[in-house]
Amino acid sequence: MKAGLGSLRRMLWVMAVACALISGPHLAAQPPAGTCFAVTSSVAAPDRSDLQCAGAPTGYRGSVLWLRLPVPASQSRDASLAMHTTRFERMSVMFEYADTLGPRHTIGRGDFADSWHIGGQVAFRARGDQPATAVWLRIAGLEDYNLLSLRIVSAQAAQRQFELTAFAIGAALALLGIAALFNMGLAASMRRSFFLWHGGWAATVMVWGLVWSQAGLAVFPAAAGTASARLATVLACLAIMFATFATASALRDALPRWPLRLLGALGVLVLAAGVASGLPGVDIGQFAPVLMIGTLSSLALATACIAAGWRKGHGAARDLAISWAIPMVTLAMTQIVDLDAILWGGGDKVLMLYASALQVVCLTGFATVRLRALRMQRDRAVEIGKALAELAERDPLTGLLNRRGFLGKYAEAFGGGASRPVGLLLIDVDKFKAVNDEFGHQAGDEVLVTLGRRLASFEERFGCRVGRLGGEEFVLGVSGVADGGLVELAETVRSELAECDFGATAPGHRISVSIGVAQGAADRPFQALYRKADEALYAAKREGRNRVVCADRDIESDQAPVLQQVS
Incomplete structure (x- = not known):
């Protein structure tokens, strides 16, 4: 009884820490320093004097949000605007040259034209025949300003980053796909629910990566924009649910039922919130706190369950702890810290893909080793059984058949x-x-x-x-x-x-x-x-x-x- 109370206290302590992190400051994504904005009902560009350069815009949901980003002097002749696609209906980009606006580049829901790149980004390049001083954005139907992730880099650097991002994402997706097939095969042959849930996790993260990275736009260009963003949110929540189910299934022989059932219930809650936030016309900002609290609570409880199982000497808990450490930490960090500026602009998404791929490979390797040991034990038991059956049919004195x-x-x-x-x-x-x-x-x-x-x-x-x-x-x-x-x-x-x-x-x-x-x-x-x-x-x-x-x-x-x- 004391041991059970001690485990409960540890789980509550971890969840309390998670809640403290949630209540702390969340470093949301922000446009570059010096960005000015205006909210209008007109599609005509506002005067420079109408722009505000302090604070954050409000009231832009049913209106048009204008942003003006200064271009650094070192990149004025080779500027490129890279942006993580987010939930908006239509966006136009214009580069400013000596106080005049250049040609307008427009993309919208279901039509990103040639601006999209693998890695979940769209990019627009200045003309290059004269120095660009700023970039103007006109965004209609933006759901959340804090989801904007913008950066200005040189066109040459942007191209290299897009190529590296595509290669990195392709490698991670290939690993996830192979691991998903392997785990599904194990689930079918061994009829163990853990491999089914773990294979579902790997497959869902792979599909999420395809949707988020825009790799699928080469085949389904009409999925560009808000539809992909909403689907990616739902897939991410589905992956979290599969992860909680896989953890509960692996630890069912080591822990009481109630914490494992609670873990599964949290996973279902996260999925329900993700589906609700992905419905057309729904404000994702309303569900963001629920998603964050549900995700971190799931991570905290899963960590406590794995730790309790490991303390009991459960081999599967040890394997889970080693394999899930990196994706758990990565997922928690994405909920607390803005990581969009790293990894060629891919940020937390690329980190999550690689953390997931590493987790799948590690846990699949551990499972393969454990299965090999079990198979050797089974083969040994079969050999012993055959030997005993043979002895039962032999005369112990002469060795002849009885x-x-x-x-x-x-x-x-x-x-x-x-x-x-x-x-x-x-x-x-x-x-x-x-x-x-x-x-x-x-x-x-x-x-x-x-x-x-x-x-x-x-x-x-x-x-x-x-x-x-x-x-x-x-x-x-x-x-x-x-x-x-x-x-x-x-x-x-x-x-x-x-x-x-x-x-x-x-x-x-x-x-x-x-x-x-x-x-x-x-x-x-x-x-x-x-x-x-x-x-x-x-x-x-x-x-x-x-x-x-x-x-x-x-x-x-x-x-x-x-x-x-x-x-």
Whole structure:
């Protein structure tokens, strides 16, 4: 009980820290320093004197927002405006040259023309024949000013950054796609929910990367703008839900149900808020606090659950802690700090893609190692099971098949619907009791071992099956041998067993065997064949031992068999 309360206190402490971070200052994205703005209802550019250069614009949702960004003197002849696409209906960009505005470049929802670049950015380039002093933006239908991420760089640098961003995103998406397929394959073959949720996480992050990076616009250009931004938000929340489900599934054997159910519920809450914020006409700003609190709460609870599982020595918790550390920290930082200015303008999105790809590769690698260990344990268990089954069918003294094992191997080798001839030899050691009485039971056991070793050599030579039925009685089954051949085989067995050297075991005592032979067909009952061979064996004993007696081949008759003494 104390341990449970301690875990609860730790989880509450982590969540309290998360809430403290949420309540602290959030560094929202901001346009470059010196940016001035105006909010008008007209599409005509405002006068410079109407612009405000302090504070943040308000009331721009149903109006037109104008922005004027100064161009640094070092980039005036090779300026390029790069912008992360966000939620707006229409935007026009004009470069200012010596107090005159140049040509207008306009993009809108569903039509980014040639301005889009992989990495979730659009770019506009100055003419270059005269120095640009500023860039004017006219934005209609902007949802949130704080989501704007603008930067002015040289055109050459922008092109290099776009190429590097495209390469980096492509590599991350390829890793995520491979990992998603691998995990889905494991989920289908092993029927484990963890791989299903983890594969869903990888696949969702991959699709999110395709949507956010605008790579899909090459095929679906009409998805440009607000539709892609809303879909990306929903996909990001879906990925968070899959992550919580995967964590809960991996830890279900290590923790009580209630924290895992709470974790899954938080994931569903984040997805619900993401879907609501992605609906047409909805102000994402209203859902931003819910999304941030839900995301950080999910991270905090997941971290606490993983830590609690690791403290209990749960291997999956350790793997989760190592694999999820980077994406968890990255996701938390994206909710608190503005990272848009790094990684060629890709910022937090590129970081999240690579953190997710690294997490998927690490956790998939850990899972593969664990599965390999489990497979080796399973193979070892199968081998042990086979060995135990083999031992259960073997006589511990001679190593030959026991009664159960002989019946199984006989049916396997000679049974079935075929009518080919089969023969059965029942072999009994003559006057074996005298050996035990005169030389002791250990000597008797050595005699049986020697005879068993010689009988075992017949299996490869004659393609037969040999076993020990108990005591001093052995059995030999053979298929495809006709009458004369079967009797000849029995004589060979009798003579070779008589040639065994028992001088050190039973000096002065001659060991011989009596053999009863019966012949039938593979599709006939074994018990009937055995009964006839047993009758022939007793006949051999009555006739003086050390001989072969063959029963009549009609083994299904209820009459006494006709016995033929061979030797």
